[in-house]
Each structure stands twice: as C-alpha cells, then as structure tokens.
Amino acid sequence: MAPHLGHDEFFKSLADLLSKTSQNLHGSVNLTQKPLIDVPGATTTNSQPSILIRATDGNTNTPNPKNASEATKISMKRASKVKLSTIVSPDDIEAFYVRYAEVCKTGMTGLKKRDRRGRKAKTKGGAAKVTKA
Amino acid sequence: MPYLSTSQAYLEQSAQLLQAYPETTRIVTKYNFPTNRRGNVIRAHKSQVRKNAKATDASSTTTPAQTSIATLTLKTFNPTTGICLHYRTNKAQEVGRLITSLGKLAAGADVAGLGLSAAVPAAGADVDMVDAPAEEVATPPVASKAQPQAQGQSAKGKKKGGKGKR
Numbered sequence: 001m002a003p004h005l006g007h008d009e010f011f012k013s014l015a016d017l018l019s020k021t022s023q024n025l026h027g028s029v030n031l032t033q034k035p036l037i038d039v040p041g042a043t044t045t046n047s048q049p050s051i052l053i054r055a056t057d058g059n060t061n062t063p064n065p066k067n068a069s070e071a072t073k074i075s076m077k078r079a080s081k082v083k084l085s086t087i088v089s090p091d092d093i094e095a096f097y098v099r100y101a102e103v104c105k106t107g108m109t110g111l112k113k114r115d116r117r118g119r120k121a122k123t124k125g126g127a128a129k130v131t132k133a
Numbered sequence: 134m135p136y137l138s139t140s141q142a143y144l145e146q147s148a149q150l151l152q153a154y155p156e157t158t159r160i161v162t163k164y165n166f167p168t169n170r171r172g173n174v175i176r177a178h179k180s181q182v183r184k185n186a187k188a189t190d191a192s193s194t195t196t197p198a199q200t201s202i203a204t205l206t207l208k209t210f211n212p213t214t215g216i217c218l219h220y221r222t223n224k225a226q227e228v229g230r231l232i233t234s235l236g237k238l239a240a241g242a243d244v245a246g247l248g249l250s251a252a253v254p255a256a257g258a259d260v261d262m263v264d265a266p267a268e269e270v271a272t273p274p275v276a277s278k279a280q281p282q283a284q285g286q287s288a289k290g291k292k293k294g295g296k297g298k299r
Contacts (some may be wrong), residue, residue: 018164026203028165033239037156049156051239060165090240097236101229108164110203111225 010086018107029062048090055084143220147209163206
C-alpha cells in the first residue's frame with residue numbers, strides 16, 4: 001500500500017483525478033472518510049480520532065477490455081488503479097475540508113450546472129422568497 | 134438502505150448514526166458517470182418515460198438530455214449494524230455544501246451542530262430511530278415530492294436547495 005500523502009500532495013492528485021474523470025465523461029471516483037482508531041502514528045487527542053481520507057478511481061479509467069486491442073490489454077494489466085490517502089488530525093479538520101470542498105467543487109464539472117434561465121422565470125413568481133434567502 | 138429524499142434528512146440521520154457508532158461508521162462519496170451497460174440504459178430510459186408521463190406540464194424547461202450527467206452519491210455505512218444511508222444528487226451547486234457538512238460530521242458534530250435549519254423533527258429520539266431509519270424519513274410532503282423529480286428539472290429543486298443552504 002502506498003504511504004499516506006501530505007495534504008497538499010493529496011489535493012493535487014485528487015484534483016488531477018477528478019478533472020481527468022470529468023473530461024473523459026466516464027468512470028467514477030470514490031472518496032471515503034472514516035475515523036482512524038488504534039493505529040500507531042495516529043494522533044489522538046482526547047476522544048477525537050484522526051480521520052482517514054481515501055480516494056480511488058476503482059480502475060474505471062482504464063479502457064474497456066471489449067474494444068481494446070491485444071497490446072493495450074497487456075498494458076492494462078500493469079496499469080493499476082489510482083489510490084490516494086491522507087490522514088487528517090482533529091485539529092486540521094476544518095481547514096482541510098474547506099480546501100476539500102473547493103477541490104471537489106472545481107473538479108466535479110460533470111454535474112449539472114445551475115440553470116439560470118429557469119431561475120429568472122421563477123423569480124417573478126417567488127420574488128419574496130428569493131430575497132429572503 | 135434507503136435513499137433519502139433531501140440532503141438535510143441525510144445529514145441529520147448520518148449525524149445520529151455517527152453519534153451512535155462513532156468508531157465504525159464511514160462515509161463514502163462517489164462521483165461517477167453513467168455507464169453504457171444495457172441494463173443502465175434501459176433503466177434510465179424507463180425512468181425518463183415515467184417522468185415525462187407524470188410531469189407533462191412542468192417539463193417546460195425540456196430536460197436537455199445531455200450526453201451524460203455525472204451523479205454524486207453519498208453513503209453513510211455502519212458495517213456492524215448494516216445500516217446504510219444514501220443520498221444522491223446531480224446538482225453542482227450542492228457539492229460545496231455537502232462536502233462542508235461531511236467535514237462537520239467528521240469533526241463529530243451532532244444534529245444541532247450541523248447548522249441546518251431548525252426543522253429537526255425528533256432530535257431526542259436518536260437512540261431508537263437508528264433501528265428504523267425509514268420511518269424517520271417523514272419529511273414534509275412538499276420536500277419529498279420536489280427532490281426525486283429534481284433529476285431533470287432544476288427549477289423545482291432549486292427552491293429546496295436555497296432553503297437548506299443556510
């Protein structure tokens with residue numbers, strides 16, 4: 001298993017991974033967060049454990065074996081999936097997630113954008129609500 | 134393993150699950166594009182047909198039917214009890230808020246600490262409800278109706294998103 005990355009490195013790799021997936025219009029990225037319990041090296045301040053963050057593409061960025069040539073099939077076997085991980089100590093959680101959200105927002109461009117045209121039509125009817133929010 | 138209709142319900146129940154089992158519960162965020170597998174294509178087509186039949190008038194925006202829109206699926210899973218909460222969205226404007234909320238969950242925030250709107254139905258009954266999360270999904274009828282259809286038309290879902298933001 002690859003060693004855990006530092007935050008900067010992790011964000012850089014994650015941004016790469018997300019943008020690559022978004023450009024391909026194919027594949028998936030899995031992000032996992034879980035508390036890190038009873039592992040040497042984890043800094044545990046009273047009751048709050050560190051958080052382990054993992055990211056992987058689940059090998060979905062490799063070409064489809066059905067329409068791949070023999071040569072690419074062989075190279076595909078060697079190409080392994082992307083696996084990133086980092087540890088966030090309880091003190092850093094807030095700062096980390098601010099950046100994390102930023103990276104995800106910029107990277108996940110395959111999602112649906114906010115529809116401005118629909119909004120204009122809507123505001124005429126529900127102007128009171130919009131100004132409140 | 135229910136798909137919750139609003140992100141607020143998802144986050145609240147996730148907070149309760151994390152509170153009950155802080156050591157073993159994990160959150161998985163999946164960002165993926167639909168595949169071209171036959172089963173997937175058929176399912177997408179069927180749901181599209183159903184949606185069109187249901188909302189003939191509301192589809193004035195004429196769902197653009199783009200090539201492939203990615204989805205973001207959030208999953209809170211506790212392996213020891215087998216409880217699994219899902220939330221799925223395809224709206225880009227939700228990402229920032231959701232990830233930030235996940236950070237609050239990771240920091241061990243409780244339902245109140247999430248800073249969501251005050252409409253918390255049963256904050257005290259957190260111990261019992263983890264057994265039966267499906268019952269707790271009793272969100273107001275307007276909300277549960279707006280969200281599943283939000284796949285195609287964002288006009289309806291938008292109001293909801295604006296409300297939940299602060």
